[in-house]
Amino acid sequence: MMGNRRNLVFRVSIVINIAVLLYAAMHLSGTTSNGIDWVPVNVDGQEPARNAELRYLYERRAEPRNETETRPDALLKTYDESTSQKTPSTVATTNKTASSTASVVVPSELEITSDGLDIVDENALSEATLLRLRSLLNCNEREFLPVTYQRGEFWVLKNYVRADHGVVLCHESITYTTHAGYEFLDNVLPLVERWMAPVSLAIHAPGADLTPTVNSIRYLRDCTGNDLVRSFVTFHVFFSHKHIPSTIPDPESFLNTPYNCSNSAPYVLTNSTYMKQKSLLYPVNVARNVARDSALTHFILPSDIELYPSPNLVPRFLNMIARNSKPLNTSTRPRVFPISIFEVDAKVKVPSTKTELQDMLKKKKAIPFHKFVCPTCHNIPQAQQWMTAAETTQMEVFHVGKRKGKFVIWEPIFIGTHQDPYYDERLSWEGKKDKMTQGYILCVKDYDFMILNNAFLIHKPGIKYYTKNAKRDAIVARQNHFVKQVITPELKKLFGTRDGCAM
Ligand SMILES: *[C@@H]1O[C@H](CO)[C@@H](O)[C@H](O)[C@H]1NC(C)=O
Numbered sequence: 001m002m003g004n005r006r007n008l009v010f011r012v013s014i015v016i017n018i019a020v021l022l023y024a025a026m027h028l029s030g031t032t033s034n035g036i037d038w039v040p041v042n043v044d045g046q047e048p049a050r051n052a053e054l055r056y057l058y059e060r061r062a063e064p065r066n067e068t069e070t071r072p073d074a075l076l077k078t079y080d081e082s083t084s085q086k087t088p089s090t091v092a093t094t095n096k097t098a099s100s101t102a103s104v105v106v107p108s109e110l111e112i113t114s115d116g117l118d119i120v121d122e123n124a125l126s127e128a129t130l131l132r133l134r135s136l137l138n139c140n141e142r143e144f145l146p147v148t149y150q151r152g153e154f155w156v157l158k159n160y161v162r163a164d165h166g167v168v169l170c171h172e173s174i175t176y177t178t179h180a181g182y183e184f185l186d187n188v189l190p191l192v193e194r195w196m197a198p199v200s201l202a203i204h205a206p207g208a209d210l211t212p213t214v215n216s217i218r219y220l221r222d223c224t225g226n227d228l229v230r231s232f233v234t235f236h237v238f239f240s241h242k243h244i245p246s247t248i249p250d251p252e253s254f255l256n257t258p259y260n261c262s263n264s265a266p267y268v269l270t271n272s273t274y275m276k277q278k279s280l281l282y283p284v285n286v287a288r289n290v291a292r293d294s295a296l297t298h299f300i301l302p303s304d305i306e307l308y309p310s311p312n313l314v315p316r317f318l319n320m321i322a323r324n325s326k327p328l329n330t331s332t333r334p335r336v337f338p339i340s341i342f343e344v345d346a347k348v349k350v351p352s353t354k355t356e357l358q359d360m361l362k363k364k365k366a367i368p369f370h371k372f373v374c375p376t377c378h379n380i381p382q383a384q385q386w387m388t389a390a391e392t393t394q395m396e397v398f399h400v401g402k403r404k405g406k407f408v409i410w411e412p413i414f415i416g417t418h419q420d421p422y423y424d425e426r427l428s429w430e431g432k433k434d435k436m437t438q439g440y441i442l443c444v445k446d447y448d449f450m451i452l453n454n455a456f457l458i459h460k461p462g463i464k465y466y467t468k469n470a471k472r473d474a475i476v477a478r479q480n481h482f483v484k485q486v487i488t489p490e491l492k493k494l495f496g497t498r499d500g501c502a503m
C-alpha cells in the first residue's frame with residue numbers, strides 16, 4: 001500500500017512536470033496558436049490512478065508537439081528523476097532557451113467559453129478546466145527560493161525546507177497556509193493526507209526549539225511511510241532576534257542524511273518547549289503572514305494546523321471557479337469562501353463526506369466548532385440550513401453572507417487570495433480574537449462571504465471545553481484594550497467605516 005502510494009506520488013511529479021513543460025513550450029512558441037496542439041497522451045502508458053484523491057492530478061496529460069526547449073534548473077530537477085524509461089516521448093530536444101522564470105502565456109485563442117467546459121469528474125482537473133482557470137484568474141507565478149529576511153523583530157527563513165513538488169503554477173492548485181510550534185507537527189500528516197496539494201507551514205522556533213523543529217521536519221519527510229510530506233509541504237522557520245538559536249542547521253546538509261527513524265517522532269517527546277520556559281507569547285499573525293507570503297498559488301486557505309479539510313476540496317473548488325456560474329459571475333465585490341468547521345469526538349474517525357458528517361452530527365459525535373468554548377465566534381450565517389442541506393454532486397456557493405449583525409464577530413476560516421488583508425502582527429494567540437482586525441477590514445471593504453456547500457474542516461479529534469485560565473485572561477484583557485485603543489482608530493483612518501462593521 002505504502003509502496004503503491006509512493007509510486008503514485010512519484011508519477012504525479014512526472015505529470016506535474018509535463019504540465020510545466022507544456023506551458024514552457026507554449027511560452028516559447030510565442031502566441032501562434034497554430035503551432036500548439038493539445039494532444040492528450042497517457043504519460044506513463046499505465047492504468048489510471050486507483051486512488052481517487054490523486055486522480056485529479058492525472059488528468060493533465062498532454063504534450064507539446066514539435067516543440068523544443070531548454071528548461072530552467074528548477075524545472076529539470078524532478079523531471080530528471082522521472083525520466084525513468086517510461087516517458088521517452090516527453091523528452092524534448094533543445095533549441096531555444098527558456099527564461100529562468102516559469103512565466104506562462106496562454107494564447108487567447110485557447111480560452112474556453114463556459115459552455116465549452118464539460119466537467120466529467122469533479123475530483124479531477126481537466127485541461128479545459130486548467131485553461132479556463134488560467135484565463136479567469138490571470139495570476140502571476142511566484143518565486144520558490146529560500147530567502148532569509150526580517151519581519152519586525154523576527155528573522156524569517158522562508159522556504160527553509162521546500163516541498164519536492166517543483167514548479168506549481170498559480171492557477172492549478174490551492175495552498176493550505178498554516179503555522180505551528182513544533183509540538184503541533186503531529187497534525188502535518190493527517191492534514192496533507194486529506195489536502196493532497198501544497199502546504200505552506202511557518203514554524204515558530206525560538207532558541208532551543210529549532211533543533212527539535214529540524215528533527216521533526218526530517219522525521220516527517222523520512223519516517224512517515226509515504227512521500228506526501230516531502231511532495232507537498234514547504235517549511236519556513238522564524239524566531240525573534242531576541243531568541244536566536246545557537247546554531248542554524250543548513251538544510252542542504254541535513255537533508256542529505258536520512259533521519260534515524262528508530263527514534264520516536266520528536267514532536268511527541270515534548271514536555272516543555274523553549275517558548276514555554278521563556279513564557280513567550282505565540283506570534284500567531286507573524287506566522288500566518290509568513291506562511292501566506294510564500295504560497296505559490298492564487299488561492300490560499302489560511303487555516304489552523306489542527307483543522308483537517310474534507311477530501312478533494314482542491315479540485316472541486318477549482319472546478320466550481322472554472323464553471324463560474326451564479327453568484328460567482330454576477331457579484332463584482334471582493335469575495336472569500338468560508339468553510340464550515342466542526343469538532344468530533346476523540347474516538348471517532350474523521351468524516352470524509354458531508355453525508356458522513358451529518359450522520360455524526362445526528363448522533364452527537366460531531367458538533368459545530370467551539371460550541372462549548374465560544375459559540376458566537378463561529379456563528380456562521382445559515383449554519384442550521386447548512387447542516388440539514390443534503391450533500392450535492394458539485395461544489396457550489398451555499399449562501400452569500402456578510403460579517404454584520406449577528407455575525408459581526410465571526411472569525412471565519414476561508415479560501416481567499418493574496419489580495420486579502422493581512423493579519424495584524426502585533427497580536428498574539430494568547431490574547432485571542434487575533435483575526436478580528438482582518439475581519440473588520442473585510443467588512444469595511446464589503447467582502448462577500450461565499451459559504452461553500454459541501455466543504456468542511458474538522459478539528460483534530462477531541463471536543464474542547466472552556467477552562468478558566470487567569471493568566472491568559474490577563475493577556476486577553478491587555479490585547480482587547482490594545483485593539484480598542486490603538487488598532488481600531490488606525491483601521492478607521494486607513495480603511496474608513498461602514499454601517500454594521502465593528503471589532
Ligand atoms: C531551431 O530553431 C531555428 C529557428 O529558430 C530553426 O531554423 C532551426 O531549424 C531549429 N533547429 C531544430 C533542430 O529544430
Ligand SMILES: *[C@@H]1O[C@H](CO)[C@@H](O)[C@H](O)[C@H]1NC(C)=O
Binds near residue numbers: 262263
Ligand atoms: C538509530 O537509533 C537507534 C535507537 O535510538 C539506535 O539503536 C541505532 O543504533 C541508530 N542507528 C543508526 C544507524 O544510527
Ligand SMILES: *[C@@H]1O[C@H](CO)[C@@H](O)[C@H](O)[C@H]1NC(C)=O
Binds near residue numbers: 271
Ligand atoms: C514531563 O513533565 C512532567 C510533569 O509535567 C514530569 O513529571 C516529567 O518528569 C517530565 N518529563 C521529562 C522527560 O522531562
Ligand SMILES: *[C@@H]1O[C@H](CO)[C@@H](O)[C@H](O)[C@H]1NC(C)=O
Binds near residue numbers: 330
Ligand atoms: C452566470 O452563469 C449562469 C449559469 O449559472 C448563466 O446562466 C448566466 O447567464 C451567467 N451570467 C452572466 C452575467 O454571465
